[in-house]
Amino acid sequence: MTTQLNTSGSPHIPAQFSVTKVMGWVLVALIPAVFAHLFYFGVGLMVQIVLATAAGYLFEWWCLRWRKQPLKPFLTDLTVPVTAVLFALCLSPISPWYVSLVGMFFAIVVAKHLYGGLGNNIFNPAMVAFATILVAFPQSMSLWLPPSGLVQTVGDLQHINWQQTLGFIFTGLPADVSVDAVTAATPLTALKTGLQQGYAQSEIVAGAVFGDFGGLGWEWIANWLFLGGIFLLYKRIITWHVPAAVLMTTIAASIPFYLFNADIYMSPQQHIFSGGIMLAAFFIATDPTSGCSSNRGKIIFGAGVAILTVLIRNFGAYPDGVAFAVLLMNLSAPLIDRMTIPQPYGKKGNP
Amino acid sequence: MAELKERLSTFHGGLVLKHHKELSARSEVVQLERPDSLTISLRVNRGHVSEPVVAVGDQVNKFQVIAQPIHPFGAVVHAPYSGTIRAIEERPTASPDAESAPCIILDTDDEDEQIDYLPPLTEINRPNLIKRIQDAGILGMGGAGFPTHVKYDHQTRDLDHLLIINGAECEPYITCDERLMLDEPEALVKGTALLMQAADAHRAVIAIEDNLGGVKSLLDETIETLGLAHIEVVKVPTIYPTGGEKQLIKVLTGLEVPSGQTPLSLGIIMQNVATTKAVFDAVEHNRPLTERLVTVTGDLVGRPGNYLTPVGNSFYQLLAAADCPMSDIDKLVVGGPMMGYPMPNPDIGVDKTTNCLLLLTEDSTKPDLTTLPCIRCGDCVKACPQDLLPQQLFWYIQGNDLEESRNHHVFDCIECGACSWVCPSHIDLVSYYRYAKSELTYLDYKKAKAQLAKQRHENREQRLEEIKAERQAKRRAKAERLKDKSKAKKEISAVLDRIKSKQSDGDKSE
Numbered sequence: 001m002t003t004q005l006n007t008s009g010s011p012h013i014p015a016q017f018s019v020t021k022v023m024g025w026v027l028v029a030l031i032p033a034v035f036a037h038l039f040y041f042g043v044g045l046m047v048q049i050v051l052a053t054a055a056g057y058l059f060e061w062w063c064l065r066w067r068k069q070p071l072k073p074f075l076t077d078l079t080v081p082v083t084a085v086l087f088a089l090c091l092s093p094i095s096p097w098y099v100s101l102v103g104m105f106f107a108i109v110v111a112k113h114l115y116g117g118l119g120n121n122i123f124n125p126a127m128v129a130f131a132t133i134l135v136a137f138p139q140s141m142s143l144w145l146p147p148s149g150l151v152q153t154v155g156d157l158q159h160i161n162w163q164q165t166l167g168f169i170f171t172g173l174p175a176d177v178s179v180d181a182v183t184a185a186t187p188l189t190a191l192k193t194g195l196q197q198g199y200a201q202s203e204i205v206a207g208a209v210f211g212d213f214g215g216l217g218w219e220w221i222a223n224w225l226f227l228g229g230i231f232l233l234y235k236r237i238i239t240w241h242v243p244a245a246v247l248m249t250t251i252a253a254s255i256p257f258y259l260f261n262a263d264i265y266m267s268p269q270q271h272i273f274s275g276g277i278m279l280a281a282f283f284i285a286t287d288p289t290s291g292c293s294s295n296r297g298k299i300i301f302g303a304g305v306a307i308l309t310v311l312i313r314n315f316g317a318y319p320d321g322v323a324f325a326v327l328l329m330n331l332s333a334p335l336i337d338r339m340t341i342p343q344p345y346g347k348k349g350n351p
Numbered sequence: 352m353a354e355l356k357e358r359l360s361t362f363h364g365g366l367v368l369k370h371h372k373e374l375s376a377r378s379e380v381v382q383l384e385r386p387d388s389l390t391i392s393l394r395v396n397r398g399h400v401s402e403p404v405v406a407v408g409d410q411v412n413k414f415q416v417i418a419q420p421i422h423p424f425g426a427v428v429h430a431p432y433s434g435t436i437r438a439i440e441e442r443p444t445a446s447p448d449a450e451s452a453p454c455i456i457l458d459t460d461d462e463d464e465q466i467d468y469l470p471p472l473t474e475i476n477r478p479n480l481i482k483r484i485q486d487a488g489i490l491g492m493g494g495a496g497f498p499t500h501v502k503y504d505h506q507t508r509d510l511d512h513l514l515i516i517n518g519a520e521c522e523p524y525i526t527c528d529e530r531l532m533l534d535e536p537e538a539l540v541k542g543t544a545l546l547m548q549a550a551d552a553h554r555a556v557i558a559i560e561d562n563l564g565g566v567k568s569l570l571d572e573t574i575e576t577l578g579l580a581h582i583e584v585v586k587v588p589t590i591y592p593t594g595g596e597k598q599l600i601k602v603l604t605g606l607e608v609p610s611g612q613t614p615l616s617l618g619i620i621m622q623n624v625a626t627t628k629a630v631f632d633a634v635e636h637n638r639p640l641t642e643r644l645v646t647v648t649g650d651l652v653g654r655p656g657n658y659l660t661p662v663g664n665s666f667y668q669l670l671a672a673a674d675c676p677m678s679d680i681d682k683l684v685v686g687g688p689m690m691g692y693p694m695p696n697p698d699i700g701v702d703k704t705t706n707c708l709l710l711l712t713e714d715s716t717k718p719d720l721t722t723l724p725c726i727r728c729g730d731c732v733k734a735c736p737q738d739l740l741p742q743q744l745f746w747y748i749q750g751n752d753l754e755e756s757r758n759h760h761v762f763d764c765i766e767c768g769a770c771s772w773v774c775p776s777h778i779d780l781v782s783y784y785r786y787a788k789s790e791l792t793y794l795d796y797k798k799a800k801a802q803l804a805k806q807r808h809e810n811r812e813q814r815l816e817e818i819k820a821e822r823q824a825k826r827r828a829k830a831e832r833l834k835d836k837s838k839a840k841k842e843i844s845a846v847l848d849r850i851k852s853k854q855s856d857g858d859k860s861e
Contacts, residue, residue, distance in 0.1 A: 006681045007449075007695050009779045011768045012688040012711055013368075013523065017730065017775040019723050073721040119724035119776070239729070288727040293740050295732075337743065344763045345362070345597060345737045346610035 019118075023078035025235050029228035030085050030283065036224040037089065040217030041144075043162040044093020047169055048100055052084035052091075055104040063113035079118060083107050086126035086283055090276060090323070091133070094168040095140045102136065103129035123330045124290045131323045144186040187215025187274040188319035191266060200263040205270065214273025222278040229282025238286040241295050245302025246281035247272065253310040265314055275313070276322035280305060284322070290330045297333070297340040304329045304336075355513070355556060355583070360605040362598045363738045365590040366769050368523050368689075370562065375648040376526040378656035380534060383672055385432055385459055389663030390700035392444040393418050394452035395496050399425040403455060409436045414467040414639050417455055426498050426703075427488035429467075431641035431661035432459035445666075445685045445702040447692045454700065457663065468637040477503075480549040480634065487633035488703075489640045493517060493528075493594075493623030494686060496704040499630070502613075502620050503549045512552035515603060515621045516543050518559040518566070519587055521594035522687025525707040527644040528624045530657040532559070532566050536573040539624055542631030544579055549630075550620045554581050557624075558599055561586040591689060592767040596621050598736050610763055625706070645701060647673040649710030651680065666697035666708060675710055684709040689768040723776035731770035731780065737763050741770040741780055748783045753794070756787045764788070 037045045060080050064071050087103055111128035115121045133140070187209050194204035204210075211219045232238045250271050257265035271277060276284075285291060285305045292301040305325045312321025394400045401418035405411055411430045418428035438456040443449040469486055472479050485500035516539070520528045532539055539557070547555050559566050563586075570584045587593050587602050597608050600619055608614050614621055622630075625643060632638045641662050648655040653674030660669060670677065677697070684691040686707055731741035739760055747755040761784055770780045833839045 004695055005683050005693065006713075007693040008682075009771075009782050010684075010688070010690055010692065011772045012682060012684050012691060012693070012709065013772070015720065015772060015774065015777055017773055018777070019726060019728075019775045022726075022728060022775050070721075073723055077723065079726075117724065119726045236730075236733070237728075239733070288729050291727075293727060293729060293732065293743050341740065341743075341759055342738055344610070344739050344760045345601070346607045346612075346763060347760065348607060 019077045019079070022237055023082050025237050026082050026232065026283070027078065027085065029231045029235075029237075030089070030225075032224035032227055033089065033221050033279075034085065036217075036221045037093075040220065041093045042165055044165045044169070045088060045091075047165060048088040048091050048093060048095065049085055051097055051100040051169075052088045052104050053081050055101050056080040056084045056108050059105060059108035060113075063109055063117070067113060067117065069117065074118060077118065080108065083112075083125045083129075086279070087129045089279060090126070090130045092140060092144050094165060095133075095137070096172060097169050099133055099137050099140050103133050106132040119289055121289055122333075123327055124284055124287050127284060127323045127326045127330075131327055134318065134323065144189070186319065187218055187270075188313065191270065191274070192313075192319040195264055201266065201270075202263070210274075214270060215275075218275070219273040222273045225278040225282060229278075232282060232286075238282065239295065239298065241298035242286045242291065242302040243281040245299040246277065246285055246306045249303040249306035250277055250310060253307050254314075257310070257314055271310060271313065275309075275320040277306070277309060280309070280322045280326060284326050285329070290333065292333050292336050292340070294337065294340045294342050296342065297336045300336050300340065301329050301333060304332065355554070355585070355603055356605045359585075359587060359602050361588075362593075362601045362736050364732075364734045364736045364769060365592065365598070366734055366772065367589075368591050370589065371524045371648070372526050372529070372562070374524065374650075374652075375646050375655040375657060376529055378654070380530055380644065380657045380659055381654075381672060382659045383661070383664065383668060385461060386661070386664050386668050387459060388437065388665075389431060389434075389457045389459060389661060390442055390665065391417070391428060391431075391455045391457060391663035392442075392446075392452050392700060392702055393428060393454060394444060394446070395420075395424075395426045395490055395498070395703070400453055401425050401428050403439050403453070405436050405455070407436050407438055410434075411436060411457070412465045412467045413463050414469075414641065416467075417457075420498075424498055424501060426490050427486060427639070428455070429488055429639040429641050430457060431663060432457070433461075433463050433465075434459035443695070443699050445694070445699050445705045449692075449694050449699060455663075469633065469639060471637055472634060475545070475548065475634065477549055477551060480545060480630075483633055484549065484630055487629070487639040489626060489629045489633060490703055491623055492625035492629065492643060492704055492706065494690075494704050494706060496702075499622070499626055502615070502622075503546075505615055512550050512618050512620060513604070514543070514547050514550050514552040514555040515599065515619060516546075516555060516557040516624055516627055517594060517596070517599060517621050518557055518563075518624045519594035519599055521560065521589070521591045522689050522691075522707075523591075524648050524709050525646050525687050526648070527646045527657050527706050529563055529566065530646075531624055531628055531644055532563075532570065535628060536569050537577070538628050538631045538635075540570065540573045540577055540579060540582060541635070542627035542629075543582055544577075545630055545634055546620075546622055546627060547581070552620065555583070556603060557582065557584045558587050558603060559584065560589040560593060562589045591769065592736055592765070595736065595765055595767060597765065610760075640703060643701070643703060643705070645669060645705055646707040647675070647710075648707065649675070649680075649712075651676060651712055652710055660701050662703055663700045666694070666699050666701070669701070669708055670697055670710070679712055680710050681713040682709075682711040684711065689772065690766065720777045722778055725774075725776055725778060728775060730773040730775060734769040734773045736767060736769060737765055739764060741784075744787070745778065745780055745783055748787045753787050753791050756784075757791055761787045761791070 057080050064074055107125035107129035111123050111125040112121050190209050191204055209216055229243055233240060251268040254268045254271045258267050285302055292298050308325035308328055309321045312324055399422040401420045403418045405417045411417060413433045415430045416427055417430050420426055435458045437458045441451045442454040444452045481500050481503045489499045491497045518528055518532055543555050557570060567584050567586055574582050592598055600608055600614055606617050609616055629640045642659060644657050645660055646657050647669050658669055658672055683694045683697055685694055685705055688709060725742055725745055727742045735741055744756050744759050744761055764784045766781050768781050
């Protein structure tokens, strides 16, 4: 009678899942692509990841203190490294350090905490960061390292070592090194500028930064991202709806343009393998917080990301449009959600 | 209408859980000794309280009726033993939040001079069976506690009814139904046949989970021996919550119970195995429902198993019989780990619906799990057997937008707890849905009441208006009549005459 037992609610068997585990698996799924990136573009990415993660944690800690939130659960949920890695994967590996800092400020402080912190962000933080950088530091984003395979083929381009990489990131380019000497355009930038200058697509993709079916190096990063995505599907962290919708719609939406004029519009395979669409399909558009909740909604969301990306790439000023496409679809997600409430058990067929 | 499918169907979502059944399934049923006192709850089926028909100090016989329902969804309550009524008062009961309800406290004795068995049935037919189920105070012993006779007292006679006996005990740990099927297959099969008669059903299915090894062959054998070919035993996959009424119907027939309706709309009646056995006892042995099997289990329980206990017996008695050290217990759960409700202490009486006492240590309850904000990961959507969007429901309820949660079908939630269990942020989602449901129900009630008051007010206004108009019409008619002078004179003199004659009448009487 005096005993007072624990009366917390059901279920009464311990949960086996946690946000930390979910985020941890996402990080694991990103490992192959990160290694591929390191292999093709040197250690720059690693430096960017460390920088972005450190900056991210600093901002996270500061925001939590400021918002009077408990530190431990939020600092251990691994969402900051996930955002940081996704953001770093979009960055040029030799971007100056402040680019990372500014990006993570927008990701963590603006996109995440100003909207209410974990789970309340309307926009994907990594994409907010990336879009900010695209607009604020256009030059640093257009400079990409040549993939290592280029060292032999193109005389001018040198594969830089890790000391040089650090130097570029933290002190900027030395006065005696010209920008062109160390950098190459991203494949999509090369395509865009090439097309603007009146070259045919077939001529451009014969160039140095292109590989077998996409950008050199990029195509393999995309393949490893795909593998990581399959792993997430297998771990049931994501469902097939968003990736399938993104990839299939990208192909479907780019085919008519390509058939109309293969010289000025990118081929479906370039769309898939040269830019950020693979990353978006499995890791960005699948972000549950800023995406749609029902399966139908997810398909619409993914298709929207793909269509907008293809349109921006074909007609926009920016070479790649994934970030803007995702952000625009983030805005539409609540509306899509409202329009795609599934019929539950016992109400099917009679809405 | 409802037909068994050749191949079993599936329902959306669901969980594969560690079932922990081996703990309590193996040992033989232990019959508890007569306790000195019983605390018998008078409340059944979530709120319908029966009215005591005995007074404090009364001597009662074994099986004597001690309370009668005052609501059609209530149930008769019988005394499990002879004894003296010590008190009739509010006590915490084996219900969610251990809510208090009127209880009869009975001091038992072993006199048993006279046992008030139910009168033997003269003829076994549908009305007699339904009446017997009602008189025996039988209600759904699987947990819901819905009075059993109500399910059979239906008017939908044109449907070809299908009876489903639910032996799919899908919650982990609980084994009382499994034990009952193993120990009393004949009673169960005969009870099924009786219920078929009561339901006017031509077919019956006993559904069991596929992890119950020998039960199917045992039941098949019994059915064959008894020559009851229209009863079939079907194994269903062990996926939580297969034993849920709606989910089991989906699995067996491929049909979905329409939202807001009962299985009867599909011509299906479902009954738990313990209930079926109680019906058999009531018909065959003329015994009212006063005892039940309760699983007492948990890692720390010395003798986990199934205990046959009178209704009203204190949880203390069961825990003592099962050799359970109270000191190390963190949580005492009535029911299973997914949907059961925790009790603040064991000083509570066994109810007709109490199927399991689950005792958990601190390691297994982990009260220190931090709740994080919802990240909308959608794991709950994948797990939901009702095909709802739990994360959206949570979102709207958290923002107190209850109407939007209604639009997201919160009332179709069966509170199975699958979403709460898979939630990586450890949010107690089901509590939010319960809150929304009760709040919306209350708001609807208030709205209906306001509507009624408004209607009344409008009716009154109209009535007053009518009376006013009537008076005016009368006055106008009178004025009309008085316009004609000769008529007016006549009228006046007639009135004067009337007054005079009245006065003279008054004079006479004086």
